[in-house]
Amino acid sequence: MAGRYGPEICYNLPPKIMCGIVGYVGRAEAAPILLDGLRRLEYRGYDSAGVAIVNGKQIETRKCAGRIANLAKLMTEKPPSGQYGISHTRWATHGKVTDENAHPHFDQSGKIALVHNGVIENYAALREQLEREGGHQFTSDTDTEVLAHLIGSIYEQIDGADSKARLVNATRAALKQVIGTYGIALVHSDIKEFMIGARRGSPLVLGVGKDENFLASDVSAIVAHTRDAVYLNDFDIVAVSRDKFEISSVAGESGNYQISKVEFGAEDVSKGDFPHYMLKEIFEQPNSVRDAMRGRLNTEECTAKLGGLNMTAGELRDVSRVVLTGCGTALHAALVGEYLIEQLANIPVEVEYASEFRHRNTPMSGNTLVFAISQSGETADTLGALRESQRKGFRTLGICNNVASTIARESDGGVYMHAGPEIGVAATKSFTSQVTILALIGLLLGRMRHLSSSQGSRIIEALEALPEQIESVLKLSEQIRSIAKKYVEAEGMLFFGRQFNFPVALEGALKMKEITYLFAEGHPSAELKHGIIALVRPDLPSIFVAPDDAVFCKNRNNIEQVKARKGPIIVLTSGDGAKQLKGIANDIIEIPRAPEFATPVLTAIPLQLFAYHVAVELGCDVDKPRNLAKSVTVE
Ligand code: F6R
Helix, strand or coil: CEECCEECCCCCCCCCECCEEEEEECCCCHHHHHHHHHHHHHHHCCCEEEEEEEECCEEEEEEEECCHHHHHHHHHHCCCCCCEEEEEEECECCCCCCCCCCCCEECCCCCEEEEEEEEECCHHHHHHHHHHHHCCCCCCCCHHHHHHHHHHHHHHHCCCCCHHHHHHHHHHHHHHCCCEEEEEEEEECCCCCEEEEEEEECCCEEEECCCCEEEECCHHHCCCCCCEEEECCCCEEEEEECCCEEEEECCCCECCCCCEECCCCHHHHCCCCCCCHHHHHHHCHHHHHHHHHCCCEECCCCEECCHHHCCCHHHHHHCCEEEEEECHHHHHHHHHHHHHHHHHHCCCEEEEEHHHHCCCCCCCCCCEEEEEEECCCCCHHHHHHHHHHHHCCCEEEEEECCCCCHHHHHCCCEEECCCCCCCCCCCCHHHHHHHHHHHHHHHHHHHCCCCCHHHHHHHHHHHHHHHHHHHHHHCCHHHHHHHHHHCCCCCEEEEEECHHHHHHHHHHHHHHHHHHCCEEEEEEHHHHHHCHHHHCCCCCCEEEECCCCCCHHHHHHHHHHHHHCCCCEEEEECCCHHHHHCCCCCEEEECCCCCHHHHHHHHHHHHHHHHHHHHHHCCCCCCCCCCCCCCCCCC
């Protein structure tokens, strides 16, 4: 279906990939730059990796299945040389993980090397046509190879003295025939110091350096070299030389662009003294939560300032319903947001899995405000939900971390998290930033309705206290590590919470499953007696998120029910809770007391640490859990 965003994107072709791309043209040796860039993008996929570097008139290719460490080994054994080239790290959803399917792929002449992130939906028809009409032969099953052949075949057919312009025209003509999504980079062995990038639906950034230029799926791959970036738009084609670049569109118009300064530097994308990105990012939360609030609290009027929403006071006052949508951790933050906005602003809120929302006919009224929540800003399901909501005419705002990501750009306004790069595949600091921003939204909408200035002021005080309280929660890491050691033999874990902390139980269970591979489930505490209690046994720990709040006594009842059935109990509590649970819980983790609405920011962190320490004890690859990728750009 053609619409505002062109043909409907669907992703049901093998192999589906969401990957990382890095390209370089300059005076330095390309190999270390590309390899370092790939390492920084490894969170996007780690099934196979490859490089193509042009050396004189030869393309030197190294590619293999497995992690980037395998590629690095290959490149040490047989170092490729040259000052420009492209590279790729792949995440396969299905389709084999083989050396053959690793990128780069080549055209029929073997002179064009191409890397690709996305899916060419009509690849089978294009391949059949190339085989039938041109006798093309393919060496892989990938859609990417078809695109390389198509560009090569058009390049051979068109004239032009300027080979760079000819290659751009061939790329443009090929992309016009493509249905699907792509972020691509390509080089031609006969065209010196030159590469081409293009995007539609998959991110691509141009890094502008001094006598060198870069292409990357994400700026984190290139910030060590330049902080000047052009975030390409869908349908942009960029022709990149060492000392210049030119942007045009697939339609042939010259493109508008803006050079932006990247907010963070190389140190922000390194692990520093931490053994894992995940631990570093957990420990960054005092700052990331502070940054989510920075400049957004209006203490005079006891409200929040969120200019990026692009809405007038009148429009905000007219909002009669809010829909929060996202996936995974972002969905859990949305569930906290439901409690927050309903309590602070008294507006009905619904939380929808983005993947469900985009396909169902949710009845919505004229004054419904939709938020698409996404750390990466590239999640295909959340993007689909955003587009569907806009297609139906609803104002749709983004809560994103990645600046200039697709969701951030396509939404009608929004709030940036400013959390800095989150590289560990398991989301941590983005959760607490999302919850903080949802509290700001609740405060803003609430102050336009029934919330008094003194209530607003107390909310601001509680929010401002959070960074320091997080500091004291982080000091519990060692205690949590020793608890983790006790339960490392468990076959699974159950997580429980009520009200604001029910979504935190879901998030705690998600963290546990994704990085330890243990079976883990989160539930509202009260659901225990409706079935889950049948699972309780002496070797299955239950983790209760039970701060000293209005539902503490109810939680305590549920804790007693588990205790009566000899289930081991770990409790996360505050205030008087520890005293009351002594002798009942096996382990108690005490966090600072905070108003109910603010507790999820504090309770989520010990659960992140708990999952982290269990994973380390089990010897799991914390930052790159099996089968997962950071940015899920497929359905
Ligand atoms: C969990 C996790 C995923 C993401 C989900 C959405 O640790 O990382 O569940 O939260 O894929 O990602 P974003 O927020 O980038 O849309």
